[in-house]
Amino acid sequence: MIEKADQIFVLLGHWLVSFLPVWLQQPVLVLLGVVCIIVTFPALFAITVLLERKGLGRMQNRYGPNRVGPYGIFQPVADGIKSLTKEDIVPLNADAVVHFLAPVFLVVVVFMGYAILPIGRNMTLVNLDAGILFFFAIGASTELSVFMAGWSSRNKYSLLGAMRAVAQMISYEVPLLMSSLAVIMMTGSLSPNRIVDAQNQYTFGLPHWYVFTPWGLAGFILFAVAGTAETNRSPFDLPEGESELVAGYFTEYSGFKFALFFLGEYVGMMGIAGLGATLFLGGYSAPLEVLGFVPSWFWFIAKVMVAMCFFIWVRGTLPRLRQDQLMNFAWKFVLPLTLLNLFDAALWRFMGPGLLRWFVCSAILLVAYVALARIGMTREKFGPRSYRYAE
Amino acid sequence: MNPLTGYLLVAALLFSIGLAGALTRRNAILVLIGIELMLNAANLNLIAFWRYGPHPEALTGMMFAIFSIAVAAAEAAVGLGLVINIHRHAHTTNLDQMNRMKG
Amino acid sequence: MSLVFYILAALTVAGALAAVLLKNTVHCALALTAAFAGLALLFLSLDAQFAGFAQILVYIGAVAILVVFAILLTRDSETPKDTVYGPRPLIGLVAAAGIFAVLGWAVLRSAAALPHENASPAAAPNVTVMDIGNALMGRYVLPLEIVALLLTAALIGAVIVAMHEKEGAR
Numbered sequence: 194m195i196e197k198a199d200q201i202f203v204l205l206g207h208w209l210v211s212f213l214p215v216w217l218q219q220p221v222l223v224l225l226g227v228v229c230i231i232v233t234f235p236a237l238f239a240i241t242v243l244l245e246r247k248g249l250g251r252m253q254n255r256y257g258p259n260r261v262g263p264y265g266i267f268q269p270v271a272d273g274i275k276s277l278t279k280e281d282i283v284p285l286n287a288d289a290v291v292h293f294l295a296p297v298f299l300v301v302v303v304f305m306g307y308a309i310l311p312i313g314r315n316m317t318l319v320n321l322d323a324g325i326l327f328f329f330a331i332g333a334s335t336e337l338s339v340f341m342a343g344w345s346s347r348n349k350y351s352l353l354g355a356m357r358a359v360a361q362m363i364s365y366e367v368p369l370l371m372s373s374l375a376v377i378m379m380t381g382s383l384s385p386n387r388i389v390d391a392q393n394q395y396t397f398g399l400p401h402w403y404v405f406t407p408w409g410l411a412g413f414i415l416f417a418v419a420g421t422a423e424t425n426r427s428p429f430d431l432p433e434g435e436s437e438l439v440a441g442y443f444t445e446y447s448g449f450k451f452a453l454f455f456l457g458e459y460v461g462m463m464g465i466a467g468l469g470a471t472l473f474l475g476g477y478s479a480p481l482e483v484l485g486f487v488p489s490w491f492w493f494i495a496k497v498m499v500a501m502c503f504f505i506w507v508r509g510t511l512p513r514l515r516q517d518q519l520m521n522f523a524w525k526f527v528l529p530l531t532l533l534n535l536f537d538a539a540l541w542r543f544m545g546p547g548l549l550r551w552f553v554c555s556a557i558l559l560v561a562y563v564a565l566a567r568i569g570m571t572r573e574k575f576g577p578r579s580y581r582y583a584e
Numbered sequence: 585m586n587p588l589t590g591y592l593l594v595a596a597l598l599f600s601i602g603l604a605g606a607l608t609r610r611n612a613i614l615v616l617i618g619i620e621l622m623l624n625a626a627n628l629n630l631i632a633f634w635r636y637g638p639h640p641e642a643l644t645g646m647m648f649a650i651f652s653i654a655v656a657a658a659e660a661a662v663g664l665g666l667v668i669n670i671h672r673h674a675h676t677t678n679l680d681q682m683n684r685m686k687g
Numbered sequence: 688m689s690l691v692f693y694i695l696a697a698l699t700v701a702g703a704l705a706a707v708l709l710k711n712t713v714h715c716a717l718a719l720t721a722a723f724a725g726l727a728l729l730f731l732s733l734d735a736q737f738a739g740f741a742q743i744l745v746y747i748g749a750v751a752i753l754v755v756f757a758i759l760l761t762r763d764s765e766t767p768k769d770t771v772y773g774p775r776p777l778i779g780l781v782a783a784a785g786i787f788a789v790l791g792w793a794v795l796r797s798a799a800a801l802p803h804e805n806a807s808p809a810a811a812p813n814v815t816v817m818d819i820g821n822a823l824m825g826r827y828v829l830p831l832e833i834v835a836l837l838l839t840a841a842l843i844g845a846v847i848v849a850m851h852e853k854e855g856a857r
Contacts, residue, residue, distance in 0.1 A: 298777075321736070322816055326737070326740045329744060330741075330748065333744050333749070336752055337748075359752060366748075381817070456731055589795070589798040590692060590792045591733070596790035597787060601700070602703065604779055604782075604783035605707030607779025608776040609772060611782075613712065613758055617719050620754075621706065624722070624746070627726070627742075630725060645736070646737065646814065646819065649738050650737070654834050654837075655740075657745050657749060658837055658838050658841035661753060661817060661841055662841050662848065664845075667757055
């Protein structure tokens with residue numbers, strides 16, 4: 194019974210394709226999986242948008258939207274209808290083809306990232322051997338769509354926002370890759386299924402998630418920081434800073450294309466959250482062994498939604514980072530810490546099981562963190578104002 | 585027809601298109617784009633021969649292609665840095681106007 | 688020759704043609720990205736998973752963006768609406784056509800010596816990332832270290848070459 198609830202989508206899919214001839218079954222099964230992903234994650238996106246507006250409102254000591262339904266729960270429906278029926282304005286000087294392709298490209302690329310995530314037991318859409326590499330390769334293509342959006346609008350603010358966004362995304366891509374490299378090294382495989390299987394064991398009822406080790410905790414925090422910056426999310430949202438650049442690289446977009454950008458950004462956030470859950474939080478495994486009767490896909494979705502709540506919380510709390518502070522932070526703080534985290538993970542492995550390795554590994558990370566923060570991140574002395582002109 | 589022939593013809597076509605681009609365009613960056621196309625054509629050749637060659641489990645072709653990708657990326661970075669620096673001096677990227685040794 | 692191969696080859700060649708023929712430089716860079724994507728898909732159809740994903744990550748994720756940034760940073764104040772080709776483009780075209788003719792002749796001439804497609808289909812090599820890792824750390828460790836040195840030198844060199852000069856040296 195528990196098995197059936199756990200595998201209900203898989204069983205449903207197999208039952209549906211059993212009506213078709215044999216040569217058609219595998220493609221249609223994959224197609225059904227694609228349709229499920231395209232239906233589920235935008236639904237979660239609608240919930241997240243509502244959660245964000247109400248949550249941010251409460252953190253800023255105001256109610257969020259509360260007109261549309263009881264407690265405003267039909268607000269996403271109203272937003273959807275608005276963006277579908279708004280006039281689609283394309284500037285006269287804009288590059289029409291690239292202007293149209295940019296949101297399409299973004300949405301296609303972020304949905305492709307879900308293909309390798311293990312959403313439940315036996316519920317990975319494509320079982321690639323180099324799955325994590327595929328996700329990062331796809332994530333690198335997101336930057337190109339951001340640039341296309343900013344450049345095609347022929348607008349100085351859009352271009353400036355786009356260049357800042359691309360510089361930020363490139364800078365934080367390296368720490369994102371390096372922080373997940375520690376997990377890949379410890380598991381010995383790039384396949385997300387193997388990574389989740391390695392974390393799916395329990396001792397005394399507590400799971401073997403990587404986040405419960407010193408290097409895993411540091412790696413998870415660094416992954417969260419780099420992931421927040423990758424998706425242009427506050428406190429790293431200078432490219433789309435609403436008080437600075439109007440709306441950054443999607444200033445000139447209105448109506449449905451803006452809705453596509455919005456969708457692409459949040460779906461990308463959920464993709465990064467899903468990857469973080471797979472790498473560090475054990476994917477679809479339950480937190481305690483006694484809770485194993487709850488279906489595995491529920492735990493994955495729950496972890497993704499907790500990560501989204503964390504993103505919303507951070508957005509409402511921390512002030513925005515300036516562009517040079519952001520780049521300093523990436524190259525001088527996050528990147529050395531990720532390299533040290535790799536070394537720490539290797540040390541953890543070679544010290545053998547016991548209590549000593551906990552102390553040594555935690556001590557190394559804490560000392561490095563304090564040293565880098567004190568020494569590496571000191572600001573320059575303020576001298577007389579100097580001007581640099583663009584040439 | 586062996587599928588290897590098809591891949592080799594595509595690689596030859598890409599190589600010649602890249603060569604034509606590198607020889608005829610007069611913007612320095614487009615010459616670099618042509619060079620990147622030629623490198624990619626060579627990579628396609630390597631992978632095709634690795635796949636349909638005698639010993640694919642020796643991974644020679646795949647390794648060669650991966651190192652080629654790395655070297656091409658490094659060369660693109662240095663080349664584009666040079667183009668940016670030249671533009672700062674001469675305020676143009678037109679190759680026909682960069683015909684003096686003295687700056 | 689399957690339909691997928693023809694579609695991918697058409698996409699790649701169309702992207703490459705657009706990259707060398709278009710007038711607007713940024714359009715050329717975006718067409719180059721399409722050519723890179725087509726090539727990555729061709730790698731995937733040749734069962735070279737790691738090379739295909741590395742191609743997407745390095746070329747589309749880094750080199751294409753680098754090219755686009757360079758185009759934006761070196762834009763002339765006036766857009767040249769005159770010819771984008773050099774003084775004598777015909778020589779370049781003839782040379783490229785000649786090279787394609789020679790290469791194509793060599794490939795087609797030796798195609799008769801290759802086994803036919805339906806005779807014995809080459810089994811797809813089962814290459815895992817573990818094999819690639821073992822090869823990189825075992826047989827190919829020297830090229831790996833040399834490429835690491837090369838990338839470091841290229842990184843430092845590119846930064847120094849493109850850096851702003853000091854104010855006094857102008």
